Amino acid sequence: MASRTLEKIRNIGIIAHIDAGKTTVTEKMLFYSGAKHRPGGVDLGTTTTDDDAEEQERGITIYAACVTFNWKDIVVNLLDTPGHVDFTAEVERCLRVLDGAVVVFSAREGVEAQSETVWRQADKYKVPRICFINKLDREGANFEAVVGQITDRLNGNPLVIAIPVGIGPAHYPSPFRGVIDLVEMKCITFPADPLVREIYVGEIPEDHALDAAAWREQMLEKLYSFSNEMMSLALEEKPIPPELIRKTLREATLAMQIQPVLCGSALHGMGVQPVLDAVGYYLPSPADMPPVEGEAVGDKKKKSATDKRAPKPDEPFCGLVFKVLPAKTGDMHWVRVYSGVLKSNSRVLNPGKDIKENVAQLWHIHATRKEEQVDEARCGDIVGIIGLRQSITGDTICDTREPILLETIKFPETVISMAIEPENSTERKKLNDTLDMLKRQDPTLSVISGETGQTLISGMGELHLEVVKNRLLRDFALNVKFHKPQVSYRESIDHAVEVVGECNRLINGKQLFAKVRLKMEPVSGAASPVQVLNFNPVDGVPAELMTVAVDELKGKGEGGGLIAGFPLIKIRVSVLGGEWNPEQTTDVAMKVAAADAFEKGLEQGGRVLLEPIMKLDIVTPDDYHGDFVGDLQRRRAIISRTDNRGTLTTIEAHAPLKELFGYSSAMRSLSQGRASCSMEPLMYAPAPPEVVKTFEM
Numbered sequence: 071m072a073s074r075t076l077e078k079i080r081n082i083g084i085i086a087h088i089d090a091g092k093t094t095v096t097e098k099m100l101f102y103s104g105a106k107h108r109p110g111g112v113d114l115g116t117t118t119t120d121d122d123a124e125e126q127e128r129g130i131t132i133y134a135a136c137v138t139f140n141w142k143d144i145v146v147n148l149l150d151t152p153g154h155v156d157f158t159a160e161v162e163r164c165l166r167v168l169d170g171a172v173v174v175f176s177a178r179e180g181v182e183a184q185s186e187t188v189w190r191q192a193d194k195y196k197v198p199r200i201c202f203i204n205k206l207d208r209e210g211a212n213f214e215a216v217v218g219q220i221t222d223r224l225n226g227n228p229l230v231i232a233i234p235v236g237i238g239p240a241h242y243p244s245p246f247r248g249v250i251d252l253v254e255m256k257c258i259t260f261p262a263d264p265l266v267r268e269i270y271v272g273e274i275p276e277d278h279a280l281d282a283a284a285w286r287e288q289m290l291e292k293l294y295s296f297s298n299e300m301m302s303l304a305l306e307e308k309p310i311p312p313e314l315i316r317k318t319l320r321e322a323t324l325a326m327q328i329q330p331v332l333c334g335s336a337l338h339g340m341g342v343q344p345v346l347d348a349v350g351y352y353l354p355s356p357a358d359m360p361p362v363e364g365e366a367v368g369d370k371k372k373k374s375a376t377d378k379r380a381p382k383p384d385e386p387f388c389g390l391v392f393k394v395l396p397a398k399t400g401d402m403h404w405v406r407v408y409s410g411v412l413k414s415n416s417r418v419l420n421p422g423k424d425i426k427e428n429v430a431q432l433w434h435i436h437a438t439r440k441e442e443q444v445d446e447a448r449c450g451d452i453v454g455i456i457g458l459r460q461s462i463t464g465d466t467i468c469d470t471r472e473p474i475l476l477e478t479i480k481f482p483e484t485v486i487s488m489a490i491e492p493e494n495s496t497e498r499k500k501l502n503d504t505l506d507m508l509k510r511q512d513p514t515l516s517v518i519s520g521e522t523g524q525t526l527i528s529g530m531g532e533l534h535l536e537v538v539k540n541r542l543l544r545d546f547a548l549n550v551k552f553h554k555p556q557v558s559y560r561e562s563i564d565h566a567v568e569v570v571g572e573c574n575r576l577i578n579g580k581q582l583f584a585k586v587r588l589k590m591e592p593v594s595g596a597a598s599p600v601q602v603l604n605f606n607p608v609d610g611v612p613a614e615l616m617t618v619a620v621d622e623l624k625g626k627g628e629g630g631g632l633i634a635g636f637p638l639i640k641i642r643v644s645v646l647g648g649e650w651n652p653e654q655t656t657d658v659a660m661k662v663a664a665a666d667a668f669e670k671g672l673e674q675g676g677r678v679l680l681e682p683i684m685k686l687d688i689v690t691p692d693d694y695h696g697d698f699v700g701d702l703q704r705r706r707a708i709i710s711r712t713d714n715r716g717t718l719t720t721i722e723a724h725a726p727l728k729e730l731f732g733y734s735s736a737m738r739s740l741s742q743g744r745a746s747c748s749m750e751p752l753m754y755a756p757a758p759p760e761v762v763k764t765f766e767m
Contacts, residue, residue: 079145356450391463623643686749
């Protein structure tokens, strides 16, 4: 058992586009590390991390899973994440708490749509990464093309440290049969028997010697700019020891200046052990990470706005809840421990909610199950906690005497809704309880209970809602009716207006008076909620009265618009002042005037219905390119980019979600099942008049 010292821990994630081979890489890592006697198969439904029935049936990862294993002298906490864009929140929350990542690319498909999304997420959280170009045994594999795409499409700085020996399937003239390690300048080959763990290290074949020398020279040339020592040895024409190359690679990787690139075929167990070695050599331990920053809370807030926690056991404890697994016996909260030591049977503070929570039990996690109960978790650990009752994903928990509030995890807006109707009142209670449980597990699932008896659930896409529907029917055996999925529209205004809201009425026998003047204007950018700013002059309406008006405006901003009651977004409300008098202006008068001003602003600002626009990435054989372009134009799509990759064409288009229901089956019929696509929310844009009319009738 490797020692769990801070320097020996690696908290890493496997991230990629769907079908790039993430789960297969994870399975082989578990097998080669000795954590598993036999590798599972995605197609067989026998993988460790895809243990949900829905995942096994579809052959995709839906829920992030955590596995811990030893490799040589390091302990790896590994999170296997989904590749499908509907479950991108799972990737988001994992990258928020990880120190490093292995990004998997298919040697045939290269950089795909979701590859770009996860790369952006890793950039956002400043996660150092290594790249693994997988599936080199496939027809159409192209190692160099994928390296080029990492540079061109991801703005990465890939540094090749291993190259393939041969490429393509067994019937090719020179099939893929091993990798050349450019650091040691050795050829690594792998046994034909998938259950043999040994690898064979030998000399580089003569027919690959020149190629290997050229790639190594390219690698060293890039590394000279990061190491004076390497540069000096090169100028003196002295050999550069592998230890120095690895040290320089590590420093440049941790500084996010390069991404080491390895290659192989995970399905056939080729190239996975060098990736594990690279995790140890080049990805950070918790000790390499800078202190986490958070908002100072309590007494400390008086001295400073921010506080820090270094990854040391003698610092006060703080951690972040990044996933909740609901259970009737008590939810299990997955927590990344950033500093200090957390002991079982202790009390912690949730500073965001200002409540104290009990930590009854601590568990090491294997896949999504409890594996081994422990007495304490130290900084750098990822641990399961049983006992927390009110903490949810994104919450900080910390030492009760040393509070700190870490940045939470933000998730994208939902774009699609589906109505559910329970058969009777008993089923309604069961449905509400079940949805509460699912919401704790999935922060991108939104639930609104309507007055008509219908419940509206909103999610990230058709597949997301389909998975929720199947869970309600299969796992919880609920007797409910489902309606067709609907688009989640939003509302905004078209232009800036200044309005005055008034209260001049008799309420409960008392004459009330107030005026609130405000400016309401549309703002560009993301789907931001309504923003309320207070510019009330110092000598204007008293601050306590204006605070009541501002609170009323914020409440109105969280409500619906005037077209069809959809949530409001992209609006800035600036309170410019108002009128009052001591005898007739009360809190109620200010609320009435603020509400009147808000509704006038919506009416006079030109009501706009906004529809979600999706970014659609299609990969199709060239023969069907014209058919796809024609079909997309019929769906009101704007084609923003097309690229040629050999015999394949990639199309990036922006299309309204309303026109894309059932698109995956339409795509299959257009291409005889040979094309693939993925879509992700891009923005909200004004809906055309014919769509608006359907809500005004």
